[in-house]
Amino acid sequence: MATSFHNPSCHHCKDRFSSIFCKAEQCNLDQIAEAKVCSVYRKGQVIFHEGAYPFGVYCVNDGKIKLSHSGDDGREQIIRLVKAGDIMGYKALLSNERYTATATALEDSSICFIPKDLFLNILQKDASLSFEMMRILSSELRKAELKITHLAQKPVRERLAETLLFIKETYGLEEDGHTLSVRLSREEIANLVGTATESAIRLLSEFKKDGMIELEGKKIRLLDLPEIVRTANLQE
Amino acid sequence: MATSFHNPSCHHCKDRFSSIFCKAEQCNLDQIAEAKVCSVYRKGQVIFHEGAYPFGVYCVNDGKIKLSHSGDDGREQIIRLVKAGDIMGYKALLSNERYTATATALEDSSICFIPKDLFLNILQKDASLSFEMMRILSSELRKAELKITHLAQKPVRERLAETLLFIKETYGLEEDGHTLSVRLSREEIANLVGTATESAIRLLSEFKKDGMIELEGKKIRLLDLPEIVRTANLQE
DNA sequence: GGGGCGCAATGATATGCGTCAAGGGAGGAT
DNA sequence: ATCCTCCCTTGACGCATATCATTGCGCCCC
Numbered sequence: 250m251a252t253s254f255h256n257p258s259c260h261h262c263k264d265r266f267s268s269i270f271c272k273a274e275q276c277n278l279d280q281i282a283e284a285k286v287c288s289v290y291r292k293g294q295v296i297f298h299e300g301a302y303p304f305g306v307y308c309v310n311d312g313k314i315k316l317s318h319s320g321d322d323g324r325e326q327i328i329r330l331v332k333a334g335d336i337m338g339y340k341a342l343l344s345n346e347r348y349t350a351t352a353t354a355l356e357d358s359s360i361c362f363i364p365k366d367l368f369l370n371i372l373q374k375d376a377s378l379s380f381e382m383m384r385i386l387s388s389e390l391r392k393a394e395l396k397i398t399h400l401a402q403k404p405v406r407e408r409l410a411e412t413l414l415f416i417k418e419t420y421g422l423e424e425d426g427h428t429l430s431v432r433l434s435r436e437e438i439a440n441l442v443g444t445a446t447e448s449a450i451r452l453l454s455e456f457k458k459d460g461m462i463e464l465e466g467k468k469i470r471l472l473d474l475p476e477i478v479r480t481a482n483l484q485e
Numbered sequence: 486m487a488t489s490f491h492n493p494s495c496h497h498c499k500d501r502f503s504s505i506f507c508k509a510e511q512c513n514l515d516q517i518a519e520a521k522v523c524s525v526y527r528k529g530q531v532i533f534h535e536g537a538y539p540f541g542v543y544c545v546n547d548g549k550i551k552l553s554h555s556g557d558d559g560r561e562q563i564i565r566l567v568k569a570g571d572i573m574g575y576k577a578l579l580s581n582e583r584y585t586a587t588a589t590a591l592e593d594s595s596i597c598f599i600p601k602d603l604f605l606n607i608l609q610k611d612a613s614l615s616f617e618m619m620r621i622l623s624s625e626l627r628k629a630e631l632k633i634t635h636l637a638q639k640p641v642r643e644r645l646a647e648t649l650l651f652i653k654e655t656y657g658l659e660e661d662g663h664t665l666s667v668r669l670s671r672e673e674i675a676n677l678v679g680t681a682t683e684s685a686i687r688l689l690s691e692f693k694k695d696g697m698i699e700l701e702g703k704k705i706r707l708l709d710l711p712e713i714v715r716t717a718n719l720q721e
Numbered sequence: 722g723g724g725g726c727g728c729a730a731t732g733a734t735a736t737g738c739g740t741c742a743a744g745g746g747a748g749g750a751t
Numbered sequence: 752a753t754c755c756t757c758c759c760t761t762g763a764c765g766c767a768t769a770t771c772a773t774t775g776c777g778c779c780c781c
Contacts, residue, residue: 328633350630376610393630395585680739
C-alpha cells in the first residue's frame with residue numbers, strides 16, 4: 250500500500266512545474282495546502298480504479314502515471330500519460346460519475362490528494378481556477394478528438410511514430426538527448442498506439458532497421474527525429 | 486449564406502431543451518439575450534470552419550449539426566452530433582485556439598451566436614455557469630475516451646451497431662418508434678463509425694438481412710433493438 | 722548453478738477491412 | 752420524358768494487421 254504522510258516538500262507552484270493551482274488565489278491555495286495529503290506510490294501501484302467513486306482529485310508532485318481504460322475484452326487502452334504538475338481524477342469528479350479509467354504508477358511517484366468538497370468549493374469561488382480547469386479540459390478534449398481521427402484513418406506505422414513523439418513531448422529525453430526517459434513495456438506501447446503487442450514489436454524492429462531508433466531492453470533512443478516526424482505524417 | 490436576424494422565438498431555457506444557460510444567473514441571461522444573434526442555416530451550410538478563429542459560441546436552438554475533423558488525407562471524421570439545446574464552438578474559445586472542427590448543418594437549423602467577450606466575461610462571474618461548462622466538457626471527454634478505446638479494440642461490425650444506437654440516443658426516433666429521425670448519407674455513417682463507406686454499406690445490408698434493421702433510402706428503421714445492443718457488445 | 726517465469730522477438734497463418742472498379746437507381750435540371 | 756449526376760450497391764482483390772505458436776533472452780529465487 251501507499252505510505253501516506255504529509256510531505257513538507259509537496260508545495261504547489263514549484264518553479265519546475267506549472268500546476269493548475271498556480272492560477273488559484275492565495276487564500277485558496279492556503280486552504281488546499283492545509284487539507285491535502287501527499288503519498289508515495291511505488292511503480293506498478295494503482296492510485297485509483299476504474300469503476301470506483303471519486304473522493305477527490307490527485308495532483309502529481311513527481312513521477313509518471315498512466316491512465317487506462319479496460320476494454321470489453323479486458324485489453325487495456327492507455328488514454329493519457331500524466332506527469333509532474335498534472336492533475337488527474339477531475340473528470341469523474343466534475344461529471345459526478347465513477348472513474349472511467351485506472352491510474353497506475355509507471356515509476357515511483359509522489360502524489361497529493363485533495364478532498365472533493367474542498368476542491369469543488371474552491372472551484373465555485375475561484376473564477377481563475379475554474380477557467381484554468383476549463384482550459385485543461387478543452388485541451389484534453391482536443392487531443393482526444395485528434396486521436397480519434399488518427400485511430401480511424403492512419404495505419405499503425407504512422408501511429409507508432411506519432412506515439413514515440415508523444416512520449417517524448419510528455420516525459421522528455423534523458424541527458425544524452427536521445428533516450429526516452431520512461432520505460433514502457435512493449436505491451437504498454439501497443440496499448441498506447443491501439444494495436445497488438447506483436448505489431449508494435451515488429452514495427453519497432455523495422456524502425457530500428459531503418460536507423461530511426463535504437464533499442465536496448467526497455468530503453469528507446471530516438472536517433473533520427475526528422476525521419477520519425479516524417480513517418481508520423483503529421484499535417485495538423 | 487445564412488440569413489441573419491433577431492429571432493423573437495429564440496429564447497434560452499425553453500422547456501423542450503435543457504440549454505446550459507438555464508444554469509446562468511438571471512442578470513447574465515438578460516445580457517446574453519440582449520447580445521445574441523440568431524440565424525437560420527440551411528441543410529449543408531457550414532456554421533464554422535476548421536482552422537478559423539472563434540469569435541463566440543453557438544447555441545443550437547433547433548436543428549441538427551455535425552462536427553467533423555478533416556483527416557490528413559482529406560477524409561472526414563465526425564466527432565460529434567449536435568442537437569437543439571447543445572452549444573458548440575466552446576472548446577476553441579476556452580483553449581484560445583482555432584477551431585479544430587467544422588460544423589455543418591445536417592438539416593435546416595436555427596442557431597444563436599453569443600460573442601466571445603460576453604461569454605467569457607459571464608463565465609468569469611457566474612460560477613454555476615462555469616460549473617455547468619466543466620460538467621459538459623467532462624462528459625464530452627469521457628465519451629471521446631470511450632470512443633478511442635472502441636476504435637482501437639472493436640471490429641467495425643460492433644462499432645456500427647453502437648453508432649446506430651448512438652444516433653438514436655442523440656436524435657431519437659420518429660413517431661413510429663423505429664425510424665431514426667435524421668437522414669445521414671452512407672458516407673456520413675461511415676465517417677461516424679470510422680470506416681470505409683463500402684464497409685458501412687455492406688454491414689448495413691447484413692444487419693438488414695439479419696432482420697435487425699430496415700433500409701429505405703436514407704431512412705433507417707431499428708427493428709430489433711435488443712439484437713442491435715447485443716451486436717454492439719457493450720459492457721460498460 | 723539450475724529451474725522457472727515474464728517479456729521480447731520472429732515466423733506462420735488467417736482474415737477483416739480498405740481499395741479499386743463497375744453497375745444500378747433515384748432525383749433534379751433542361 | 753431524357754439525360755445527367757450523385758449516391759448507393761455489389762463484386763473482386765490484396766494488404767495490413769490480428770492471432771496463434773514457438774523460441775530465445777534476461778532475471779529472480781531458491
